Structures are given as C-alpha cells and as structure tokens.
Amino acid sequence: MKILVPLKRVPDPELKTKIKDGAIDLSGASWVVNPFDEYAVETALRLLENGDAGTREGGEVVVVTIGPSEAAQQVRSALAMGADRAIRVDAEDKAIDALTVVAVLQAIVAEEKPDLILMGKQAVDGDANQVGQMLAGKLGLPQATFAASIELAEDKASVLVGREVDAGVEYKRIPLPGLVTVDLRIVSPTAVKNHVTPDAFAYGDGPRYASLKGIMAAKKKPLADKTLADYGVTASPVIAEKGVELPPARPPGQKVDDIPTLVQKLVEEAKAL
C-alpha cells in the first residue's frame, strides 16, 4: 500500500509574528512542518505498522513538499519519523497559491499512483483549508475531511473515517484510492486502526519523536528534487497577497456596577441587543 503525504513548511506557530512593510516578516523565522501535515505523516506510519511490535508491515510512505531548497529540512524530519522517500518541488513560497499546489500534486498523484493521499486539513500559516478538497475534486477521488479517526479495512480496499461534527462523530467509509485530510485528534492513542496493531495497543499522544537512528537514516533516504516544469506547471497564482496589517487596537474594557447598566450599555453603546 502506498500512501502519499503532501506537507508544507510553515513559520513556527509558537513564535510571535512580526509585520514589517505591510507583510509578515519572515527574516530569521524558524520553520517547522505544518502540524496537521505532521499528524498526516504519523497517521500514514501508524496505518502501515504494527505499533505494538514496533515493526513496519510493508507499504510505502512518500512525502512531497513544494518549497525552496531550505524546505528539504522539513522533509528530512518526516523521513526521520519513518517516511520512505520524498519529493521536493522547487518553488518560492510566495510564488504559488492553492491552485498551483493542486496542479503539482495532481501530476505527482498521476505519476505515483498512491492508494491513499493523507494530508493535514489545513496549513496553519494561511489557514486556507482548500488543497485537500480541491485535489480530491480535480482527481475525481472520494474524500473524507477532518478525520479524527481512521480504520483501514482488512482487505485494504477502503478506510472508515470518523469526523467530529457538532452532533457527535460522523463515520464515512471511502473506497481506495481516496483522499483523507486529518484533524488534531487523529494522533490520539487509539485513533488509527489497521487490523495489524492490536486494538488494545495505545500509542503516545501526538506524533512520534524521530529517533536518533531515524534522523541518521533520513540522510540516506531518497529525496528527489524536481521543478514545477517537471510537472508541466507554471507558477501563475490567481491569489496575491496585497498587504498585511494588525487589527486596530481595541478600546479598553469597561467595568459596570450592575446588570441594568450592562444591558443599557449593550443596547445603547455596543448596539449588540
């Protein structure tokens, strides 16, 4: 079973964002794998292994990223976790938009023919939440988004995806090949089932830490450097960033003495009622 995991590098979301000259200042930013994409890598690995025995049960995890040469570092971290090989398509972050990404991934899927495409539900920099859905649409593949759990059928012909919705958990079974985007809880201890890892086995909460051995092995794993032209794509973004600014400073809050005054202010000043 081959699983393709597209991943994106993003500025470390734990660091404070700086704005300079109408744009987010990324000079000196530290970059990390988009957390949801990291969850997708973890999910792919759990689907292909016996977690209890710590053994891989065949299959292949291919990670792909579209970004500048520095993005290879984030790809290596996915390889260190256990992915088998990687593809980096060279492009500047700002030169591509979601449609360009989809066009590249479409070409890669046609070439790689994965059984399952697993990806983060969105990247935490732009929070667009578009690529997974558009890619499935363009490829004509079944999709299940925001997966909080996933179970690979014993015959490996379908996956049962649990999605957390307001009323509870919605389950969708999609045949493979298909596309699944994952949400935070997919990396909870028992969210991934594959009929190989015993049902009683509980993973640690969250994506795995790369072992030192994995980090060293990652250096020797294949990483193919490609260009947009290799996939017949030209960077012609239809969405352009015109400017970034902080929201206006909020006026300070007010303390009121009693409920009637609060209601009066909500009606007369805030016009919220």
Added chain:
Amino acid sequence: MRFAFSLEQQALRDAVRDLLGRACPPAVVRAAWGADDDAAPALWPQLARMGVVGMTAPERWGGLGLGELELVGVLEEAGHAALPAPLLETTAVAIPLLAALPDGPVVDGVRDRWLGAAAAGRAVIAVGLAGAPFVADAARAALLLLERDGELHAVPRDAARLTAEASVDGARRLAWVDWTPSAATRVATGDVARDAAARALDRGAVAAAAELCGLGRRMIELTVDHVQVRHQFGRAIGSFQAVKHHLADAHAALELARPCVARAAYALAHDEPGTAVHASLAKAHAGDAARRAGRAALQCHGAIGYSFEHDLHLFMKRAWALAAAWGDAAWHRARIATAVLDHDAAPGAFHA
C-alpha cells in the same frame, strides 16, 4: 576549515531539545527531588526508545556508535532541562569506558551482560573514580564501574554497600560505596586501567561542562523572562543597565565556554594528545560560566529567586553540583598549569 557542528549533529540535538522541551518541564525535575533514591530515572524509557541512552554504545550492543561531537549537543539540552537522569554517568562515561576496554574473559562477560541492557535503558551504570568521594546514581544503578588502587572493577550494585549522601541538588543521588575488590570484578589493571580512568575523567568533565552550558543558558532565559515582566519604579527592571549588564556578562561568559566544550569534544572524538587540557579548559570555563549565570539570575530575580517554590533553584543547584563534580574549576586550572609548565607531570587526584 569549517569548525561547526554538522546538520546531522544539530538535528540530533534539536530532536532531544524537542522531547525534553515537552516532556521535562520543571515539574518533572521537582518531582525527582522527592523520589526514592533507587527510583527509575525520569524519562529513561523515552530517551532509550529515542536512542539517546545508547547513542555511545557500539552497534553490536544495540547502540548507535556515536561520539562526543554528537553527544555534547544532547548533553547541553539535558542540562537546559535539568534532566534528572544519569545521561552523563551512563551514556557519556560508563558505556564508552566499558566499550573501550580490551577484550578479556571478565570484560567480555561484563559487556555481554550489561552493555546491551544499558543501551536499551534497562540498566543504569554508575562510575566512581578514585579521586571522587561519592558515586552519583549508585542506588539506581545495576552496575558500578569503580576505580581503586590503580585497578578498574565492575561491581554489581547488589555486591556493594551504599550509604546515601545528600547533594545540594535534591534531584541528584550520591552515595558512599563500600565494596570488596576481587578477581571476578577486575576489568583492568596497570596502564590500561590508568588510561581508561583518565579518559573517563575527561569524558565526565566534558559532559558535565556541556550540561553546565545548558544550565547556564536556561538560567539566563528564565531571568530574561522575569526581568521583562517584573516592574519597579514604573518600568520593567530589565530596562535598567545594572540588570542588563549582569545578564550580558553572564551570557558572554557562556558563549566563551561553549567553543571550549566543542573543542574538547572534538579532541575526545579524535583521541588527540592534548585531550586532557582541552577537557580541563572546557570544565573550568563552563563551571565558572554556569556559576556566574546562577549568581546573575539569583540577583536579578530578587527575593523570589531564593524561594523553594520558584524554578530557578532547580537549575542553580544542579549547576553548583556539576561545577564541583568531575574536578572543580580550580582543580582543572591547576591541571592546565601543570600541563603548560611541565609536560611530563602526571595528573593528580581530583575532588568531586
């Protein structure tokens, strides 16, 4: 010549920093203060799974066969987290010491029994060199490597009598070790034992220096955070020069110590003739720098820095303990002086 850590060495260090950043907050260190002497070290299984515990062990015993250049970055992160686990004793000193001993019936038996177990995190190995009065982590070790009368012995913990000794760092477990040498425990004699013990001392000094750099860095970080939010006279106290200069001086001392540690690690990894001098330079500088960072941190924190409830003391007391262990700064400076003034002089005893 490019003298810098490789991307892979940095990646190993970053991975350990990530793990310890999430899994070893000050609460874990504080919990170790109240733990039993023989309690399993915190995070040992996670560190073993990640390959950190066995990183210096040869591959045939399940390790990664890595050297000091990979190890110092990892140890600096262990210091930064004040990791309450015997990474220094077991991974940095005991495993390489045992692995490097010449083959022989006793050595082979000890290695077969303990090296794989140590690399897998199932057994802690502690080290007691002749000049050190106490053995760190003896109570939770399964095996003790002990030097006496020019010989090295591998003594199962059960065959030794331990008397606990309080350390200034409550997360550190020290013990007097009383034991009886025998042919069955002897793993090296003569020049082999002397060279192995000397190399173990250098390894311990460099490893402690690396942890001290991490501890110093952490104390400065804690203090920088504090002085930005603590207001006095209507301003954050970090805006006052008297505070800024304290911290800048402490930071500069640490930045001068870190290259010494890297250089000593290089010397160890390449078995250079001047390794002992490099190790002493590293330990003397790092010990002084970490103590200085602790003083500046305590001063800038004001009274709250003295309280048991504040995290600062967890790092400061570890720094005090490690600055004195594996030879203090004065001992290492004396060793450097001896090496500079008299090339033929043998290193003397040291005090831990």
